[in-house]
Structures are given as C-alpha cells and as structure tokens.
Amino acid sequence: MTASNVLPFLRNLSAVLLFGLSIAAWSNPLTDNLAFSAHFENDLFADTDAQYTNGMKFTVVSPDLKNFFHKRDALPDWAKMWIEDLDRDFARYIPFIKRKDVTRTLAFSLGQNIYTPEDISQTNLILNDRPYAGWLYFATTFQTRSTDRQDTIDVQFGITGPLSFAEQAQDTIHRLRDISRPQGWDHQIRTEPGLVLAYERILRHTLVEKPSRTLGMDLLTRFGGAVGNIATFVSTGAQLRAGWNLPEDFGYSIIRPGGVTQVNALHDPDHTGNRATRGLSFYLFAGIEGRGVLRDIFLDGNTFRDSHSVDRKPFVADFMTGATLGYGNLKLSFAKVLRTREFRGQPNDHRFGSITLSYAYD
Numbered sequence: 001m002t003a004s005n006v007l008p009f010l011r012n013l014s015a016v017l018l019f020g021l022s023i024a025a026w027s028n029p030l031t032d033n034l035a036f037s038a039h040f041e042n043d044l045f046a047d048t049d050a051q052y053t054n055g056m057k058f059t060v061v062s063p064d065l066k067n068f069f070h071k072r073d074a075l076p077d078w079a080k081m082w083i084e085d086l087d088r089d090f091a092r093y094i095p096f097i098k099r100k101d102v103t104r105t106l107a108f109s110l111g112q113n114i115y116t117p118e119d120i121s122q123t124n125l126i127l128n129d130r131p132y133a134g135w136l137y138f139a140t141t142f143q144t145r146s147t148d149r150q151d152t153i154d155v156q157f158g159i160t161g162p163l164s165f166a167e168q169a170q171d172t173i174h175r176l177r178d179i180s181r182p183q184g185w186d187h188q189i190r191t192e193p194g195l196v197l198a199y200e201r202i203l204r205h206t207l208v209e210k211p212s213r214t215l216g217m218d219l220l221t222r223f224g225g226a227v228g229n230i231a232t233f234v235s236t237g238a239q240l241r242a243g244w245n246l247p248e249d250f251g252y253s254i255i256r257p258g259g260v261t262q263v264n265a266l267h268d269p270d271h272t273g274n275r276a277t278r279g280l281s282f283y284l285f286a287g288i289e290g291r292g293v294l295r296d297i298f299l300d301g302n303t304f305r306d307s308h309s310v311d312r313k314p315f316v317a318d319f320m321t322g323a324t325l326g327y328g329n330l331k332l333s334f335a336k337v338l339r340t341r342e343f344r345g346q347p348n349d350h351r352f353g354s355i356t357l358s359y360a361y362d
Helices: 003-027 083-093 166-177
Strands: 035-042 051-061 103-116 133-145 149-160 192-209 215-228 231-244 280-296 315-327 330-339 350-360
Touching: 051 166, 051 350, 103 166, 133 166, 192 231, 215 280, 231 315
Parallel strands: none
Antiparallel strands: 035 051, 035 350, 051 103, 103 133, 133 149, 149 192, 192 215, 215 231, 231 280, 280 315, 315 330, 330 350
C-alpha cells in the first residue's frame, strides 16, 4: 500500500466498522447473539506493584455479519452508497475479508493500561526506571473466522498522560486495598493522542480429538504486528491447549500494548451447531509469544515532546499458563504471565495475572 492510499484506507476501514454495526442492528434484535467480556489484569497476583501494573478492557461482540459483502440488498439505504468504495479501496488490500467460508464479527472495546516504576514511594523523578504512564483507549475490531483460521484487524485510538485518568484509577484501587498511594505521577509521560493499527492471524491445528468432543488437544500458532505512535512491533507465538470439550475458538489472549482485541465469541453466530461451549468445558493452556519492538511509548516516551524515557530492549517474550472453565454461554479464564525484561536496567522479569469473564446471549 502506498502512502497516498493510507487516508482512503483508514476512511474505509472506519466505514467497515460502522457498517458492520448497522448490519448487526438491522438484521437482529439488540441482544440476539451478542457476546460480552470483561478483562482484568494486575500484578497483585504476583505480589508486586510495578511495571505493567494494571489493565482493564470491556468488550461487546456482534453476531455474524453475514450480509456484509454478499447481500447488499439487506443493507439500509444510507449504507449502500459506500459499498463500491469499500470494494475498490478497502477490500482489495485485505483478501481474507471476502472469503465465503468464514463468519465475520465486529467488536467494540474500552480499555485502560497503567504503568509505574518499581519504587512508587518516591516523589522525585527516577531516571533509571520506567516512566509513570497511562493509556485510555477505544478499540474497534473486525474479525473473520473459519474452523482453523482467524484473521483480525484492530484499530485503537486513545490518549496518554493525565487525560488517561491512570493516576485517579490507581489511587482508587490502592484506596480500596488500603495500601499506600503512588507518589510520582507528576512525572508521567505527557498527553498525546494515540492511534494503532494492528493485525493478527491465528491458525488452529487439531492434535487430538476424541469422539463426541470429550477430550481434545490443539496447537494455536499466531503471527501479527502493529504500527502506530503508541506501539510498533511484529510478533509470533504459539499456544497449546488440552482438556474436556475443547471449544472451537482461538485461545486466550492477554492485553498487549497495541495488540489486537481477542473477540472469541461463545455463541454460534452462523447457527451451524458448533457452539464454542456446549455443556461443561474445561481445559488447560500454555503459550509463548515473542515481539520485536520498534516503538513502545510507555518506555520510549512521548513522540513529539520531551518526556521521561528508558533504554528499551528490542525483543520481549511472554510466557503464559492458565485454565478456562465454561458452562453454557458463560466462560471464565485465568492465566499467569511472565514477561521478560523490557528495558535495560529493569531489575527482574515481570509477572502478573489475567482474568476474563465472558457471556453470550443466544
């Protein structure tokens, strides 16, 4: 894609996301096959209070957007005028969108990440530790899925600095936990609007599948990347899952700076009977992901202004183990994560816990 095509591409990407929502509302009642999830991450699970210290994300997922490209007559009149532009200026750059053997979903997320140095009791600037930072963002996610492949486009836009309300959020958490409040938020990275465009592909490889889907094992391989002033990176990884009534989804994902929003739905959007969780489901998982990082605003500091920064490492790895329990349309996942050192001078690898609770309407 050339530089002259970037603005039309982003314009039509926004149109895709808006059209998807209109189609979902046009063809289904408001609660028909919608899915919701709440994602919470914190290093309190590892008895620390530093580095990536808290993350929250709330997501709503649409039903399958069956008529998105193939049944234009089902669209509202005001939307039809955009279809030719979408076909010409957008869809040709992303061939998987027009595949006919997939389901398509749209998700909207609201999230916040909080980062602090190791010693939060000091009021002065700690030059050799990571900056205080917050990221408040809204994400729109378009995803296509088949039984063995998932493609995701994610657009995040938000703000860093005092307007991210990270200081207020952390103060509230510490007050509720009755622990001392961080003292160095006056040195946080400055206010900066942020935009990240991310993509990820996950492939599912079935290793063991017993009759009636009782016991199973699969391997999920992934690769992707992101570009933007908040985060720019390439990534690859794998996740192994084994358990009872293993769902036909694409695994567990943690909240990553600029990473795609995982929108695995519990419902059966194409009504094929392959519901992600039918009856009781339980499985264990373990995964690894490596990222080659070209930019991380939470370590590199502001893009256009001077701010506190540290010497970022170019490669970061996450190691994850966890379990998922599902029953009917409800699913609960928990993971423990070890993240390797992200900057030179960081005293230790970082550990935190990740919990996601999801529910889907029939």
